[in-house]
Amino acid sequence: MRRALIAGNWKMNGSREANRELLDGIKAGIGEVSGSDLAVCPPFVYIPEVAEQLAGTPVKWGAQNVSHESSGAFTGEVAPAMVREFGCVYVIIGHSERRTLYGETDEEVAKKFVAARAAGLTPIVCVGETLEEREQDVTEDVVGRQMDAVIAAEGAAALAGAVIAYEPVWAIGTGRTATPEQAQAVHAFIRQRVAAKDANVAEGLQILYGGSMKPENAAELMAKPDIDGGLIGGASLKADQFLAIAKAAN
Numbered sequence: 300m301r302r303a304l305i306a307g308n309w310k311m312n313g314s315r316e317a318n319r320e321l322l323d324g325i326k327a328g329i330g331e332v333s334g335s336d337l338a339v340c341p342p343f344v345y346i347p348e349v350a351e352q353l354a355g356t357p358v359k360w361g362a363q364n365v366s367h368e369s370s371g372a373f374t375g376e377v378a379p380a381m382v383r384e385f386g387c388v389y390v391i392i393g394h395s396e397r398r399t400l401y402g403e404t405d406e407e408v409a410k411k412f413v414a415a416r417a418a419g420l421t422p423i424v425c426v427g428e429t430l431e432e433r434e435q436d437v438t439e440d441v442v443g444r445q446m447d448a449v450i451a452a453e454g455a456a457a458l459a460g461a462v463i464a465y466e467p468v469w470a471i472g473t474g475r476t477a478t479p480e481q482a483q484a485v486h487a488f489i490r491q492r493v494a495a496k497d498a499n500v501a502e503g504l505q506i507l508y509g510g511s512m513k514p515e516n517a518a519e520l521m522a523k524p525d526i527d528g529g530l531i532g533g534a535s536l537k538a539d540q541f542l543a544i545a546k547a548a549n
């Protein structure tokens with residue numbers, strides 16, 4: 300039985316004050332969450348303060364991106380070991396905003412996956428198709444290609460302990476959620492893709508759904524057999540909503 304993970308991707312949002320308020324709210328309600336693990340991924344600069352505020356709580360934290368390099372002349376980049384030093388457990392890799400707005404390729408995502416693991420981080424690898432790709436009926440081609448790039452990097456065994464997030468790009472921040480059936484179909488496809496290489500790893504793999512997940516649709520989505528939690532954007536910025544999503548997995 301896979302345990303659910305509810306991870307908040309704060310994206311480029313927050314302030315020191317707003318973060319404190321949000322984390323205070325999460326900490327106050329965490330006692331009612333029993334069926335899932337929780338994590339938040341703030342912007343880099345807030346990681347040290349978030350680490351202090353969450354120390355000793357069951358809530359883990361992570362980064363939204365990392366370099367595939369470990370050190371050197373890479374202005375503006377942050378190495379995996381650096382965020383690990385501040386207690387990050389997770390790192391989001393290959394979010395569609397990174398792929399679309401910053402040109403990250405499948406190869407780059409695969410390199411970051413390798414670097415993150417080498418530093419002891421748990422990568423949350425994002426995959427997903429655009430609306431145009433869904434309409435052209437090439438969702439499985441796109442997601443399969445994105446998965447294969449990661450699998451090829453170090454073999455399927457490297458996915459043991461990693462996390463995949465299926466995020467249909469057309470559902471991100473749009474209020475338009477994939478139906479539980481649409482999401483389940485792609486989640487099952489992802490698991491199958493890994494199972495073709497390593498059935499045990501596939502069975503244990505946490506596959507999160509992301510894209511306008513909110514308290515109203517979380518239970519229905521997570522009731523599907525291959526949906527093991529959520530990568531939450533907008534709703535992770537409100538403690539009550541984030542906790543309600545987490546409780547939907549109880």
Ligand SMILES: O=C[C@H](O)COP(=O)(O)O
Binds near residue numbers: 512
């Ligand atoms: O990483 C999170 C996803 O991009 C989902 O964002 P959203 O919940 O605001 O649609």
